[in-house]
Amino acid sequence: MNALIVGRQCEDLAKHGAKAVQLARLAAAGLPVPDGVVIPADLPADQIATVTDKILAWAAAIRAQYGLIIRSSAPAEDGNHTSFAGLYSSFFAATRSRDVQAAIRAVRMSSSSPTVRAYAQASQIEAPSGVAVIVQAAIRAYSAGVLAGQIRDGTWHDWQIEAVHGVAAPLTSGQVSGEVHHLGRALMLDVLADLVVPGAPQELRLPPGERITVDDRDGYPERAKIRTSAGGLVTVFRPPTWKSRPILLPQDVARLLELAMATAEAIKAESIDMEWAITRGGELHLLQARPLTRPIPRSPATARGSATSAGWQGIPASPGVATGPSLQLGHPAQSAAGMVVVCGNLGPDAAIVLLQHPAAIAATTGGPLSHAAIVARELGIPCVTGLPKHLGNLPDGTALTIDGIAGTVSTGISTGDGRTDPPLRTNGAVVLTWPTLADIEDDGRAGTVILVEPEADWKSVTGSLASHGNPAGLLQLGRRPLPFLPSGYDEHYLPGIGRLAWPVAIGAVPSELLVLDGKTPAWRRVIEADQPRRAD
Amino acid sequence: MEPVWNGILTCDYERTRPDASPLEWDLYTRSLISWPAALMGEPAPYGQLRRPGIVDISQDVHEILTRKWHERLAEPSFVAGLIADTGKDRSDTSAALDSCAAAADSAILPALKAATAGLLRVNATHIVNWLLPEEHWETLLTSLLGTRTEALTCLSALQLPDTPSHILAAHGRTASAGDEASQFASSSRIRARERRDAWYLAALLAAGDGPALSEVRALAAVLGWAATSEERRNELRTRYLAAVGTWCAAAGLDPGQITTADLLGRTS
Structure with missing residues (x-):
């Protein structure tokens, strides 16, 4: 054998x-x-x-x-x-x-x-x-990918090519969608910032941060930083010059279709699912081929027929959902009002744009403590950070919707659900933090409860209450008894929360406690008080 | 931070700050290695310098130190001390930079030495960008407030610097107080503070008399401190690099060749 x-x-x-x-x-x-x-x-x-x-x-x-x-x-x-x-x-x-x-x-x-x-x-x-x-x-590929196509009467009926830099493993494993070519249209989706190539032994021994040489399609060498390596593969950050140009040129697409047609003929099939690679100098390699056993898979963007469904995931940075046309920071515009500002790092020169009431910020760098995130929260503008760098190439005027909690950016307009916050209706008491007594409003609430933190002086707090017209209780978190119970107040234990001093003259304690963020409840809880203890 | 490779985590500022000067890389790598000492009095270094710009950290060291850091961040007394100490570091550095600005060219070096030492401590706080227990906090607040959306809204509201961010502060120094943009900035800051206070209060009440109360107090303080540190650190770093540039110009030195060792070592 x-x-x-x-x-x-x-x-x-x-x-x-x-x-x-x-x-x-x-x-x-x-x-x-x-x-x-x-x-x-x-x-x-x-x-x-x-x-x-x-x-x-x-x-x-x-x-x-x-x-x-x-x-x-x-x-x-x-x-x-x-x-x-x-x-x-x-x-x-x-x-x-x-x-x-x-x-x-x-x-x-x-x-x-x-x-x-x-x-x-x-x-x-x-x-x-x-x-x-x-x-x-x-094969140390410059690019690799898959081609799926159907042939009728010796000509292409339908086809789609997906391409990534380096080997095709991230694409075939479904980690990325890559660059998509479909019947003459090209769409760039979530192309990775990294590319994966098989490494030479000496390259596999290099730690992250060192550089290896990768060749572009024309054989031009570029130095690329290592992100990591394992299992014979080196993951490197894409050279900056590779990011701004398409992976496949029109002539590459034409040659791949030619190769796929010849491959289909050789295996006597009218459909083809082919894995390919291109190395330096544009040399083509046929890695695998089989008849297509399923309909041509569609990337999300091509499947829905337009770019409006494309979306990006970033890091949630400032809450809220907003929609507007995109504006790259630094591009001329009369005003950024109502626009989604797309930016990288922010410096002081960004203030003039951010103070023009933009709808949202989409940042391609940083996390929740980046300067873009911090200033967005200060200004109450929805913001997502850490988005893919290629958002920096998005044409101005592209309709974008930002969700600052989900951390997503999508193309297209969100009409929202049209709801507005209803006016506050409650039988509960609104909780405030000492010393914000001036904020006590007469908005139909059953009363106001002042949370007294451990560092506050109870006698000062209760003294201030006495001179205030609105009914107000005092709340201390935790189980320990109140240090001081003012005259005319009962002490109630609120299970799970703490101890409440509540005016006897008002009677029963409120049925609910609320915290308001503006006019909207941020937190609310139904409460049940036990038997009161009265001041001696 | 790059993925773990053969038991090593690599922090590569050459990649994350490709346009930085060698001095900036030196500042970042030195302050990274010394963050356990600067922020929690822990003498163990956080990794080893490969070259200015790159630090290699053993995964074991990373796990031991971050576990300790996260445990300490749940202690209100530690957090209070951290806030006080790092605030003093910033004040000291700012005072040293004031001295740099006031000194004659020939006398700038002693002040620059003090500013360099100070800035290395101030810059240690840049680890808040990836070494805070955010996932744990998100889980904790989700359990307290009910939903992940409320938890994220709360975390976001709490990450507010004590004073306006450096971007708004810089605008405020050049704009007139009455213009529309300044009024928008001012009213937005007030609203952001209200939002922070409301969500802090919500988290406190949700923790109530349970065991998470002290941790909620601590995390709220840490988040505010982290945002403040990031904003003020940025301002001090900008002032410091300008001071070094001024000194290099006066002394006929190439700022691209200067290291923190040069600035810490030369006093005359």
Whole structure:
């Protein structure tokens, strides 16, 4: 038995799996499939170490600079009706024996996962007893992604491409939507600030904060800071120059469609689900292909037909919901009144705009203690911070809705529910903090309760009350008895809250306590007082 | 803060403050390492300097120190001391910067040394941006007030600086008091204070006679302190960098080459 098969020689579905057979067929058709080797499904587990030595020798011979990718190839995988997409595991691994062995074992184990068995059962096919393993050199992609398309009469009927910088793993795992191209339209959704690439051994040893070189599409090298690394992959922050331009150029889209058409012809399919990568110099690589087993998936923006549904998640910074046209801070405008100001860091020069009554602030930096958040709260303006940087490219005048509690920004107008706060109607007493007696209003409330904090002097507080016309009680949080009960007051214990001194002349204690934020109750609680204690 | 990598957390100001000068990176990294000492008298350093701009912190050290920090932030007496001590740090630094401004070129260095030492302590408070127990507070307030929305509204209202933010303060220094923008700023501040007081009161009453009462008092004080610290720290940092720039210009030095060690070490 051959322990290791060169990828192009795969032809046995049971031993080599459908993916390996498919890739061999595509390579034979002259399509740009990366070289690889295959471990047959029936290889005994005790031979994995020996096979790994051979794999490492092969990797050295082909100069696999950025490690290996180790993928499953099951008999029914990538079929016409069952894809098993994402159900088997794939791993990047450095070219070290222990890492490669662990990855091979993990891929083989994934064939017996409950998810794979459940999918097989739902698809009415027999669950595979084992999987072959494909090993290829990891490709240091500038960009990668998926293309899904349907062909009728030899021409495209429908297609969609999703692209990210680096490898496609964040895209295929559903972490990001990436840049979407759909029938000639391009939409940039939540493209990650990071990009993930397979790393060379020396790069994988570098700690976060150091830099590695990544090549752009044209082969121009850029230094990129490492965010983290693990499992043969390095996550780096995207070079600033990459953020301001599209991932795919029109000619890339055209070449991907051409490749997908040729791939569909080679596998005799009228629909295609293809994973691809582009390396420096614009070189295309076909990583995987199978017939489309489901309708073309739509990203949220394309599915709903317009950009109005696109949304972004940030950090809640100042409460409230507001809608208005966007205005990038620093852009000329007669007034920011009613507009959603989009900004990064704020300096003193921002005051003039923020004091023009903007509807909301959408900041691409910072957290709840950033200067944008603090000034927004001072001014009572809804604010979300920590939003994706590409909001800084949003054209002025884009209708935005900000939710400062949910921490979201969405395009489009929120009409709200049209409700206004009803006038206060209560049989309860409004609680205030000492010494805010001047705020006691005659608005129909049953009375006012002054919360007396431990540091206050009770005699001073009660002395002030005596000279005040409105009925008012005194509240102390906690269970301990009141230090001083003024004449004409009863002491009541309010379970769960504290002790209340309430004027005897008024009678029963209020049925409810409220705290008002402006005219709106921020907190309210029904109370039940126990038997009063009267001053001696 | 970057994700944990091989048991290490990395704080990378080169990335988060790409336009900062080496002196600013030096200030941030030194004050980061010394925050446990500056804010809770804990001698253990928070990580090790890789280079000005980057600090590596063992995950164990991070967890031990932040756990201790969060426990102490629930103690009203500790919080009161923290507020007093950091307020004094700011006053001392401000006074040193006043001395820098008043000193003749040749006499500025001793004042700059004092300002540097002061600012390293003041700048230690920048850890409030990611080392406060916000999730715990959100959970606590949700349990007290009833919903997450009310908890977030309360937390937001409590994060109000004692005096106007540096953006509004700078506007107030240049605008006339009666203009519409100033009136808007002034009335908004009053309303923000009312909102803060209302939500503080709501949280106190919701805690009532339960065990969370002292923690509510502490968190409210910490949130106000954190917002105040961020705003006043920013002003002092701006004044400090200007003072260093003035000194470098007078002495014919390149401000891009100056470090805090230079400023702490040279007294004549």
